[in-house]
Amino acid sequence: xxxxxxxxxxxxxxxxxxxxxxxxxxxxxxxxxxxxxxxxxxxxxxxxxxxxxxxxxxxxxxxxxxxxxxxxxxxxxxxxxxxxxxxxxxxxxxxxxxxxxxxxxxxxxxxxxxxxxxxxxxxxxxxxxxxxxxxxxxxxxxxxxxxxxxxxxxxxxxxxxxxxxxxxxxxxxxxxxxxxxxxxxxxxxxxxxxxxxxxxxxxxxxxxxxxxxxxxxxxxxxxxxxxxxxxxxxxxxxxxxxxxxxxxxxxxxxxxxxxxxxxxxxxxxxxxxxxxxxxxxxxxxxxxxxxxxxxxxxxxxxxxxxxxxxxxxxxxxxxxxxxxxxxxxxxxxxxxxxxxxxxxxxxxxxxxxxxxxxxxxxxxxxxxxxxxxxxxxxxxxxxxxxxxxxxxxxxx
Amino acid sequence: xxxxxxxxxxxxxxxxxxxxxxxxxxxxxxxxxxxxxxxxxxxxxxxxxxxxxxxxxxxxxxxxxxxxxxxxxxxxxxxxxxxxxxxxxxxxxxxxxxxxxxxxxxxxxxxxxxxxxxxxxxxxxxxxxxxxxxxxxxxxxxxxxxxxxxxxxxxxxxxxxxxxxxxxxxxxxxxxxxxxxxxxxxxxxxxxxxxxxxxxxxxxxxxxxxxxxxxxxxxxxxxxxxxxxxxxxxxxxxxxxxxxxxxxxxxxxxxxxxxxxxxxxxxxxxxxxxxxxxxxxxxxxxxxxxxxxxxxxxxxxxxxxxxxxxxxxxxxxxxxxxxxxxxxxxxxxxxxxxxxxxxxxxxxxxxxxxxxxxxxxxxxxxxxxxxxxxxxxxxxxxxxxxxxxxxxxxxxxxxxxxx
Numbered sequence: 126x127x128x129x130x131x132x133x134x135x136x137x138x139x140x141x142x143x144x145x146x147x148x149x150x151x152x153x154x155x156x157x158x159x160x161x162x163x164x165x166x167x168x169x170x171x172x173x174x175x176x177x178x179x180x181x182x183x184x185x186x187x188x189x190x191x192x193x194x195x196x197x198x199x200x201x202x203x204x205x206x207x208x209x210x211x212x213x214x215x216x217x218x219x220x221x222x223x224x225x226x227x228x229x230x231x232x233x234x235x236x237x238x239x240x241x242x243x244x245x246x247x248x249x250x251x252x253x254x255x256x257x258x259x260x261x262x263x264x265x266x267x268x269x270x271x272x273x274x275x276x277x278x279x280x281x282x283x284x285x286x287x288x289x290x291x292x293x294x295x296x297x298x299x300x301x302x303x304x305x306x307x308x309x310x311x312x313x314x315x316x317x318x319x320x321x322x323x324x325x326x327x328x329x330x331x332x333x334x335x336x337x338x339x340x341x342x343x344x345x346x347x348x349x350x351x352x353x354x355x356x357x358x359x360x361x362x363x364x365x366x367x368x369x370x371x372x373x374x375x376x377x378x379x380x381x382x383x384x385x386x387x388x389x390x391x392x393x394x395x396x397x398x399x400x401x402x403x404x405x406x407x408x409x410x411x412x413x414x415x416x417x418x419x420x421x422x423x424x425x426x427x428x429x430x431x432x433x434x435x436x437x438x439x440x441x442x443x444x445x446x447x448x449x450x451x452x453x454x455x456x457x458x459x460x461x462x463x464x465x466x467x468x469x470x471x472x473x474x475x476x477x478x479x480x481x482x483x484x485x486x487x488x489x490x491x492x493x494x495x496x497x498x499x500x501x502x503x504x505x506x507x508x509x510x511x512x513x514x515x516x517x518x519x520x521x
Numbered sequence: 522x523x524x525x526x527x528x529x530x531x532x533x534x535x536x537x538x539x540x541x542x543x544x545x546x547x548x549x550x551x552x553x554x555x556x557x558x559x560x561x562x563x564x565x566x567x568x569x570x571x572x573x574x575x576x577x578x579x580x581x582x583x584x585x586x587x588x589x590x591x592x593x594x595x596x597x598x599x600x601x602x603x604x605x606x607x608x609x610x611x612x613x614x615x616x617x618x619x620x621x622x623x624x625x626x627x628x629x630x631x632x633x634x635x636x637x638x639x640x641x642x643x644x645x646x647x648x649x650x651x652x653x654x655x656x657x658x659x660x661x662x663x664x665x666x667x668x669x670x671x672x673x674x675x676x677x678x679x680x681x682x683x684x685x686x687x688x689x690x691x692x693x694x695x696x697x698x699x700x701x702x703x704x705x706x707x708x709x710x711x712x713x714x715x716x717x718x719x720x721x722x723x724x725x726x727x728x729x730x731x732x733x734x735x736x737x738x739x740x741x742x743x744x745x746x747x748x749x750x751x752x753x754x755x756x757x758x759x760x761x762x763x764x765x766x767x768x769x770x771x772x773x774x775x776x777x778x779x780x781x782x783x784x785x786x787x788x789x790x791x792x793x794x795x796x797x798x799x800x801x802x803x804x805x806x807x808x809x810x811x812x813x814x815x816x817x818x819x820x821x822x823x824x825x826x827x828x829x830x831x832x833x834x835x836x837x838x839x840x841x842x843x844x845x846x847x848x849x850x851x852x853x854x855x856x857x858x859x860x861x862x863x864x865x866x867x868x869x870x871x872x873x874x875x876x877x878x879x880x881x882x883x884x885x886x887x888x889x890x891x892x893x894x895x896x897x898x899x900x901x902x903x904x905x906x907x908x909x910x911x912x913x914x915x916x917x918x919x920x921x922x923x924x
Binding site for chain 2: 150199231353490
């Protein structure tokens with residue numbers, strides 16, 4: 126036998142007995158969660174804009190330094206409502222990058238529009254004024270601009286461009302909740318920003334999300350639309366509505382998470398620093414650095430796979446998965462998906478060129494500092510024995 | 522002072538110091554809740570992460586067993602369930618639905634390019650009228666029927682099924698009010714292509730918000746599950762996914778409420794009977810009886826008022842009750858067909874006569890966890906006194922109505 130170290134993919138025991146995911150799965154203090162829960166045990170009000178939901182909205186508005194926050198049942202329906210409320214009338218297309226959240230085209234379809242995919246900027250990996258311009262036409266109803274997993278897209282530039290053109294802009298800020306851009310808090314850019322509090326995100330409310338805006342009228346309208354268009358018990362203001370209410374149990378969890386968010390970021394920072402130190406010595410992998418000027422949460426660990434890395438990304442992911450390291454591709458372009466509704470899919474040269482280059486490594490509450498060291502060790506071993514591994518796979 | 526002053530609307534102190542809302546509001550004991558939360562925190566399995574969580578899986582299994590149905594798919598809320606069901610069944614076109622339902626039923630159609638066509642109700646049971654449904658089917662171009670089981674009662678399911686078959690249209694149900702109801706021992710949840718339950722706190726089985734979709738069709742169930750959003754689609758055409766997963770804590774609450782179901786149903790039944798007994802003799806008040814079901818969940822107490830026999834209009838009676846801090850409600854108000862954009866849908870004259878009459882005369886009284894036997898006695902006394910003093914109440918309310 127060769128001097129190959131023990132790889133699970135060759136039949137050895139996996140490095141981790143328990144899966145190491147990329148999702149945050151943050152666990153706030155149980156006592157805090159139970160403390161908030163006592164509020165609805167007292168009031169017997171379990172949903173329909175109870176006390177906790179209202180408190181959470183105030184706290185989130187403060188957190189993002191915006192006028193209003195509207196809690197919703199998920200980021201997904203928050204997006205659908207924001208699009209439905211803001212899109213220009215009699216126009217059908219919504220511009221969004223293909224290199225982004227795997228369900229953003231589904232959200233657009235539910236809202237009744239056609240996604241028009243645009244390219245990304247090779248530096249930020251987010252959309253930019255230039256990539257938006259290439260997709261802009263007289264059918265454009267709205268721009269849906271997601272922030273990348275690491276650092277911001279040019280929120281200021283896109284906001285200005287939308288204003289000049291008279292096209293509404295909604296930011297998908299699911300991964301950017303803690304960040305600043307140009308010394309402004311994320312949450313106040315564009316016409317509205319949408320966040321998720323799914324358990325894999327920075328704030329964990331089991332399931333949930335919220336919308337932020339400085340437009341009071343829009344906030345009122347979204348508040349109606351998420352509860353069947355009802356204002357009070359007996360007035361229906363909006364026929365285009367649904368149920369996207371956040372229940373009080375989920376609101377209790379969001380509040381408990383929000384209370385501890387700064388401490389949580391400090392923990393992410395320590396693991397991020399360990400990753401950074403370890404990856405510096407691995408030729409072929411380059412960590413995307415969180416920019417300190419953008420007040421990052423240091424949560425997501427994204428690496429770029431260079432030409433000198435011995436394995437393809439897919440082989441690397443397969444090898445890591447065998448070790449219970451659930452690393453993931455950094456987005457798969459939506460243009461690769463086959464769907465049943467219309468979309469506009471132009472050529473996207475930057476996306477095509479970089480789509481195989483990135484992967485997301487495990488982080489969050491299930492990953493300890495010790496785990497990070499071990500993951501760095503495997504990556505070091507792959508680097509060292511990559512060509513042997515490849516050869517061995519070929520012969521098998 | 523006169524005896525009239527026993528009513529708050531005439532200047533007395535309200536009977537109830539706190540507002541008594543309409544809705545079931547059954548909820549687990551603190552201990553069970555705390556234990557469940559601690560278990561979830563220990564597992565760190567909060568919601569579907571790659572796969573549905575252990576409590577959601579268990580809740581679905583228990584629901585399937587309870588209902589005698591092959592697939593129960595837990596979801597975030599019933600409106601999401603109806604949207605997913607509508608999209609999956611793909612009737613995309615005209616769908617027959619009663620106007621006499623919660624507005625969310627109708628709104629669920631809009632998101633999948635369906636146009637509601639409003640049918641009328643039977644004046645006795647307030648369920649969809651079969652005659653009206655048949656007339657609309659004869660009108661042509663109908664792609665589906667979204668039936669609504671109302672008030673802990675059921676539609677005439679067998680007759681409706683025959684109609685849907687005869688005209689070759691998809692039939693599915695909004696069963697928000699009907700969890701635990703049975704027709705000849707067969708549970709609601711097993712009829713039509715799919716049925717959608719609501720586990721909103723106002724219904725008998727609560728997960729705060731929530732619901733489930735039920736079906737016996739394996740292929741349909743796979744599609745519905747994929748649309749719920751807990752799996753990444755594999756190869757082939759991806760479904761237009763939604764996000765409608767139920768969380769683990771909701772499932773934990775649902776499991777405890779399922780354990781308590783029998784007790785809560787019995788409590789409802791006793792309260793319902795008490796209302797029936799105490800209000801039965803008051804002229805001009807009719808409490809809706811259950812017609813199609815052999816077992817009801819008794820989750821709604823629904824009254825219909827005859828103005829001339831009772832002496833007050835429905836809205837006047839509600840003003841009397843509200844003054845006493847009883848939040849009795851006109852339900853489904855305003856009616857779906859009177860609300861934008863549905864008001865623009867063309868209708869035949871008289872198409873919704875019984876709906877319009879129900880909308881003027883129907884009200885709901887509180888029943889469930891927040892109601893005591895004493896409270897029911899008080900509420901029935903208030904209604905009785907309102908009848909006796911209808912003249913002075915009318916004159917007391919007249920200046921209010923004028924403003």
